[in-house]
Amino acid sequence: MKKYLLTPGPTELPARVLLAMAHPIIHHRAPEFLPVLEQAREGLKWLFKTKNEVLILASSGTGAMEGAVTNFLSKGDKVITVNAGKFGERWGQICKAYGVEADVINVEWGQSVDPEKIKEALQKNPDVKGVYFQATETSTGVVHPVKEIAKIVHDNSNAIVVVDGITGVGVFDLPMDEWGIDILLTGSQKALMLPPGLAFIGISDRAWKLNETSTLPRFYFNFSKELKNIVKNQTAYTPAISLIIGLGESLKMMKEEGLENVYKRHTLLAEATRKGVQAMGLKLYAPKSPSNSLTAAVAPEGLDSGKIISSLEKDFGIRIANGQDQAKGKIFRVAHMGYYDKSDILFMLASLEIVLNKLGYKVESGIGVGAAEKVFIA
Amino acid sequence: MKKYLLTPGPTELPARVLLAMAHPIIHHRAPEFLPVLEQAREGLKWLFKTKNEVLILASSGTGAMEGAVTNFLSKGDKVITVNAGKFGERWGQICKAYGVEADVINVEWGQSVDPEKIKEALQKNPDVKGVYFQATETSTGVVHPVKEIAKIVHDNSNAIVVVDGITGVGVFDLPMDEWGIDILLTGSQKALMLPPGLAFIGISDRAWKLNETSTLPRFYFNFSKELKNIVKNQTAYTPAISLIIGLGESLKMMKEEGLENVYKRHTLLAEATRKGVQAMGLKLYAPKSPSNSLTAAVAPEGLDSGKIISSLEKDFGIRIANGQDQAKGKIFRVAHMGYYDKSDILFMLASLEIVLNKLGYKVESGIGVGAAEKVFIA
Numbered sequence: 194m195k196k197y198l199l200t201p202g203p204t205e206l207p208a209r210v211l212l213a214m215a216h217p218i219i220h221h222r223a224p225e226f227l228p229v230l231e232q233a234r235e236g237l238k239w240l241f242k243t244k245n246e247v248l249i250l251a252s253s254g255t256g257a258m259e260g261a262v263t264n265f266l267s268k269g270d271k272v273i274t275v276n277a278g279k280f281g282e283r284w285g286q287i288c289k290a291y292g293v294e295a296d297v298i299n300v301e302w303g304q305s306v307d308p309e310k311i312k313e314a315l316q317k318n319p320d321v322k323g324v325y326f327q328a329t330e331t332s333t334g335v336v337h338p339v340k341e342i343a344k345i346v347h348d349n350s351n352a353i354v355v356v357d358g359i360t361g362v363g364v365f366d367l368p369m370d371e372w373g374i375d376i377l378l379t380g381s382q383k384a385l386m387l388p389p390g391l392a393f394i395g396i397s398d399r400a401w402k403l404n405e406t407s408t409l410p411r412f413y414f415n416f417s418k419e420l421k422n423i424v425k426n427q428t429a430y431t432p433a434i435s436l437i438i439g440l441g442e443s444l445k446m447m448k449e450e451g452l453e454n455v456y457k458r459h460t461l462l463a464e465a466t467r468k469g470v471q472a473m474g475l476k477l478y479a480p481k482s483p484s485n486s487l488t489a490a491v492a493p494e495g496l497d498s499g500k501i502i503s504s505l506e507k508d509f510g511i512r513i514a515n516g517q518d519q520a521k522g523k524i525f526r527v528a529h530m531g532y533y534d535k536s537d538i539l540f541m542l543a544s545l546e547i548v549l550n551k552l553g554y555k556v557e558s559g560i561g562v563g564a565a566e567k568v569f570i571a
Numbered sequence: 572m573k574k575y576l577l578t579p580g581p582t583e584l585p586a587r588v589l590l591a592m593a594h595p596i597i598h599h600r601a602p603e604f605l606p607v608l609e610q611a612r613e614g615l616k617w618l619f620k621t622k623n624e625v626l627i628l629a630s631s632g633t634g635a636m637e638g639a640v641t642n643f644l645s646k647g648d649k650v651i652t653v654n655a656g657k658f659g660e661r662w663g664q665i666c667k668a669y670g671v672e673a674d675v676i677n678v679e680w681g682q683s684v685d686p687e688k689i690k691e692a693l694q695k696n697p698d699v700k701g702v703y704f705q706a707t708e709t710s711t712g713v714v715h716p717v718k719e720i721a722k723i724v725h726d727n728s729n730a731i732v733v734v735d736g737i738t739g740v741g742v743f744d745l746p747m748d749e750w751g752i753d754i755l756l757t758g759s760q761k762a763l764m765l766p767p768g769l770a771f772i773g774i775s776d777r778a779w780k781l782n783e784t785s786t787l788p789r790f791y792f793n794f795s796k797e798l799k800n801i802v803k804n805q806t807a808y809t810p811a812i813s814l815i816i817g818l819g820e821s822l823k824m825m826k827e828e829g830l831e832n833v834y835k836r837h838t839l840l841a842e843a844t845r846k847g848v849q850a851m852g853l854k855l856y857a858p859k860s861p862s863n864s865l866t867a868a869v870a871p872e873g874l875d876s877g878k879i880i881s882s883l884e885k886d887f888g889i890r891i892a893n894g895q896d897q898a899k900g901k902i903f904r905v906a907h908m909g910y911y912d913k914s915d916i917l918f919m920l921a922s923l924e925i926v927l928n929k930l931g932y933k934v935e936s937g938i939g940v941g942a943a944e945k946v947f948i949a
Binding site for chain 2: 196198200202203204205206211212214215217218219220221223251252253254255256259286287290291292380382388389390409410411412413414430431432433434435436512
C-alpha cells in the first residue's frame with residue numbers, strides 16, 4: 194500500500210531533499226562545505242526575516258528550547274511562560290530544571306492566549322527577563338497572536354520575546370526583526386521538509402545583550418560560541434552535515450516557490466482541511482484560532498479518535514496523529530505544513546469520510562471533499 | 572576529480588548507508604519504526620558488549636560528553652580528567668561549565684596517560700566521583716590503556732570510569748561490562764560509517780546508581796528520561812530518524828563482517844599506514860601508543876603539514892586532517908576507521924609519496940607503499 198505521512202512532524206520529504214542528502218559526505222572544514230553552510234545561513238536569514246545570524250544546531254527542537262533558556266537567563270530569574278498545551282508546558286519544565294522561576298499562564302487546551310493576560314502578568318512581575326511561548330501549540334492546533342504579544346511585551350517591559358516557532362516558521366509569516374521577536378526557533382522536520390536532527394535559532398541584538406549577563410550553565414548549546422563560529426561558516430561542534438546539505442535543497446525549493454506563495458499555500462490547505470472536516474459535522478479543537486500548520490479535529494461523540502487514526506493507516510496508508518496527554522483519544526491531528534499540496538488534502542478528506550462511515554459515524558460521501566474543493570475553486 | 576575522505580570524522584559513507592537513509596521518512600511513533608529502533612538497540616548492545624541499554628541521542632558526540640557529566644555529578648563534585656589533547660581538554664571545560672572540580676592529569680601531546688598517574692590522583696583525591704578520559708585522543712592519534720585504567724580506578728576507588736570512545740568504538744574492542752567501563756560513548760560519524768548527528772552512550776548499573784543522586788541541571792540530555800523511553804522503543808524527544816535508519820544498515824554491515832574481523836581490519840590498516848609513513852622517514856606523533864583509528868604523522872622538518880594536506884587534496888582529491896591547536900602545521904592525520912580497506916591505504920600512501928617529493932622532501936617512489944604491502948602480505 195502507498196504510505197502517506199500527514200503527521201505534525203516528521204512531515205513528508207521531497208525526493209529532491211532525499212537525493213541531496215544521499216550526496217557523498219563532505220568534511221565540515223572542507224572548502225566544498227563553505228558554500229553549503231553559507232547558503233544555509235543566507236536562506237535561514239531570509240526565512241526568519243532577520244539581519245542577524247540564525248544558529249544551526251545538531252539536535253531536535255527541544256535542544257534549541259533549552260538553549261533559549263540557558264543562554265539568556267540566570268538562576269533565580271523570573272520569566273513568563275504560556276502553557277496552552279504539551280509544548281507550552283515544556284517551557285515551564287525547562288525553566289524548572291535550571292532554577293528559573295516561571296510565572297505560568299495556563300490556557301485551556303484548544304484556546305490561544307489572550308495578550309491581555311500577558312500584560313497583566315508583566316504588570317504583576319515587572320522584572321521578568323523573558324516571555325516564552327509558542328507560535329503554534331502543536332498539541333492543540335492553536336496559533337497564538339505572536340505579533341500582538343511581542344508588542345505588548347515591548348510596550349510594558351524590558352523582557353525578551355521568545356517564540357517556539359517549531360511548527361510556525363515556514364508556515365506563516367514570523368518576521369523576527371519587524372515584529373520584535375527576540376528569539377525565534379524551529380526544527381528541521383516540519384515546514385522545512387527535512388528529517389529531524391537539526392534545530393535553528395535566530396537571536397536579536399536585545400537577546401544577545403542579555404546573553405552577556407546570563408550565568409546558567411551550558412556547554413553543547415552555547416550560543417555565543419556558535420555565533421563566533423557561524424560567521425566563519427563553521428559550527429562549534431561537528432554539524433549534522435547531511436541534513437545541512439538537505440537544508441540547502443529545501444530552502445532552494447522554498448525560494449523557487451516564493452515565501453509569500455508558501456504562506457498562501459499553507460493558508461489554502463489549512464482552510465480546505467478545516468472546511469472539509471467541519472462539513473462532515475466534526476468540530477475543530479481550536480475553533481477560534483486554528484493554526485495553518487495542522488488541523489486538530491474532535492472525534493465524534495463516543496468514537497475514540499485512535500480508531501479513526503488506525504483505520505486511516507490500515508485502509509489507506511495515511512498516518513495522522515492522535516491527541517497527546519489529556520486530548521488523547523479525543524482528537525486527531527492532520528498536518529499540512531511542508532511538502533503538501535491540494536491533492537494531499539483531497540484524498541485525506543475522502544479517505545476520512547470512508548473511515549468515519551465504516552466506524553459508524555454517518556457522513557454523506559463527498560461532503561467534506563466537496564467543501565474543500567470549493568475553497569480551492571474560490 | 573574523484574574525492575576521498577580520510578579524515579578522523581566524518582568518514583566515508585558506504586552507498587548502502589546513503590541509500591538506506593534515502594528511504595521515505597517514517598514517523599517515530601509508527602509501528603514501522605519500532606523494529607528499526609529495536610534492531611538499533613540490539614546492535615548497539617552487541618557493539619558495546621553490554622547487557623544495558625545504549626541511549627541514542629540526536630546530537631554530536633560532544634552532547635553525549637556533556638550528558639556524561641551532567642547526569643552523574645553534582646555541583647562541587649570532584650573528578651579526575653585526562654588531558655592528552657584537544658578532546659581530553661574538553662572534559663575539563665565541560666566540568667568547569669557545570670561547577671564540577673576536575674583534577675586534570677596533563678599528558679604531553681602524543682603520549683598516552685600512565686595508569687600510575689591515575690592511581691596517584693585517586694590516592695590524593697579518594698572522594699572523586701568519576702575518572703573521565705578518551706579511548707583514543709583524536710587530536711594526537713594516541714590510544715589510552717582503557718582496560719588498565721578501568722581496573723586501577725575500580726581497585727582504588729568508587730569512582731565511575733567514563734570513556735569517550737568517539738574514535739574508539741567499532742575500531743577496537745571496548746567490552747563495557749567485562750572491563751568495568753561505566754560510561755562509554757561514541758558518535759555516528761566515525762567507525763559507525765554514518766553522517767554526524769547521532770551520539771550513543773552506554774551506562775552501567777554503577778553509573779545509574781550515581782545518576783540517582785546527581786543534581787546538576789539537564790533537560791535535553793536527560794538520560795533517565797531517555798532510558799524510560801528506549802525500553803519502549805521510543806526516545807524522549809524526536810529522534811534523528813533518517814540517521815537511525817542508516818544506523819540499522821551500518822550495524823548490519825558490521826555484523827556481516829563480524830566484529831572480530833572489523834577489529835582485525837582496523838589493526839591491519841593502521842599497521843600498514845604506520846609502516847608506510849615510517850618507511851618514508853616520517854615520525855609518528857604518537858609512536859609509543861598509536862591508535863588504530865587514525866595515524867598522526869609528523870611533517871618533515873621545515874615543511875608545513877598544511878602544504879602536504881592541500882597538495883593531497885588538490886592533486887589527488889584526498890582529504891586528510893591537519894593537527895589542531897599546538898600541533899597545527901606540524902602533523903597530519905589520516906583516518907582508517909570505518910568504511911576503509913586496503914586499497915584506501917595503498918593509494919593514499921602512494922599519493923603521499925608523490926606529494927612529498929613534489930614539496931621537496933625526497934622519498935624513494937614506492938618505499939612507503941611497499942612497506943604497507945608487506946603488512947598485507949604477512
